[in-house]
Amino acid sequence: MSATSAALTPQACRNCHTVLPERAVYCPTCGQDVAEHPPTLWEFVHEFANHYVALEGKLWKSLVWLLCRPGFLTREYLAGRRQRYVLPLRLLLTLGFVFFVTLKWVDSSGPAVSVQVGAAEATPAQAQAAAFEAFGDIGQVQVGWFESAFEAVTERWVKNPQAEAERLHARLLGMAPWAVLASLPVFAGILALVYRRRRISYGAHFVFAMHLHAAWYGMLWLSLLPVSALAWFLLLWANLYPVLAMRAVYGGRWGVTLLRASCVAAAHYLVLVPAAVLVFALSAGLLA
Template sequence: MLHAAPGTCPNCFADIAGNFCHQCSQETTLHPPSTREFLHEFIGHYVALEGKLWKSLWLLLLKPGRLTLEYIQGRRVRYVQPLRLYLTFSLIFFALFKLSGVQILNFDEEVAPGQVAIGQAATPAKPGAPLRIKSDGEDITGRVGTAVDTLHHGWGERVNKFLSQPKEDVYRQMNKTFFSYGPYALFALMPFFALLLKLLYLGTGRRFGAHLLFALHANAFAFAMLSLQIAVPPGWGWTHFILLVWMVIYLPLAMRKVYGGGKLVTLLRWLVLMLLHMLCIVLAILMTLGSAFLA
């Protein structure tokens, strides 16, 4: 049993003096942990109740841009790492979103002119021809859009095969695809978000890594706010309104804190950033749902 500090580190075999190894940071005085010590270590490492988590949350949620500046200026050990913050809040959001029972697609709406109804059976369609689909025993004809008209015949067969399933199966597959690949698709947008910041702040001398850091913190905040929106009871309308307003004004405040610049210029940059980023999100979601046709 190791109760006294040895002369060399049991982990990396470096010569040591003191309570911690200067090379690998492991404690030098070791003993089998008690139940209390084991729980303390588990909570401190995974839940981070002792300082790091609360300091990080305080700055992330209530001090726009401050956490990013702290990291850039070298004060990093005292806070949770940016990537871990982003992954944590994104997983919480998607878990709450799934448990909330929100429908990704609604198949109960009436079919508007020019739209395709998803029903129980479909007849194969040739490129450029109307797509005829049966719904509740009644034929509904929808014109396939220009983009679908240009698809390869094999892709068209996959689409028709997918749409020929009962609508419950179609919804189930779309829902499964969204929650399986949606988090990865949104995470893949982080470099694009950082690239947009890089273009909007050309000439500031900031490296791409600094923009990526800001992107992780900004999107971690967005996921945290959206999670709170889901978790707050529906009757608390004023709380939803406050969260929505704070989510809207947070990003321009954070941009001005980290990058500087005038209020009007920052507002214009924020509008461009939001427009392009929302477009990227819509395309990512459409691509994610479209992958269900290949399943």
């Protein structure tokens, strides 16, 4: 800290009133910053990054182990070696944040894509509007509030499909990170059922779930790079990764591990399908 900052250091902490040593930066009792200057925007950004996003040097080492050695970080964490790497939750939030920010940037800067609807060419918004119009016939057999909601949403899409497409896309991107976080306890519960005879704590399964989803975020982010060969490799690696990670963390024979991984994947998809429908319905305004 500079001499000017030291001169501004108060005699006692404003939070707990502990007498501060000379040139103190933080209170030795409560840990509060003792500087008297008004907080700057950079300090807020730095505080947010320190609490929610991993930016320190060990992030890069953690990323290499996470993406290239399935299950390694989970085994290290459960063995008590935690200060060497980024903690699971911060790693998950960091990669999720980077992925969704990059996805939004790529989506907003990328060229418009057209699709075929019958013999005519249409934008994605027009194609989605046509889909809603087609589903409107199905909506006629529904009853009560859902029929009214469906008709209202269909009417909005017919009036302004482009605006509704942009609104739906923005809401889906906004809800996706929360949906992933909400799915983690369910995924850990599925692991606990599959390995119920091992008497492993639920917390250990949750750590595995966080590391696995963090790795998937990293792979999804790398797949945004305009390299088709890399995308195909990542697709293969994303499917092999859970099996290798389960074998590394839980042990067991390869055949049994593959069977358990298949059961986890099947149960996970059974949960994801209705969850995806729910997220889409909420985003489209059907359940608003």
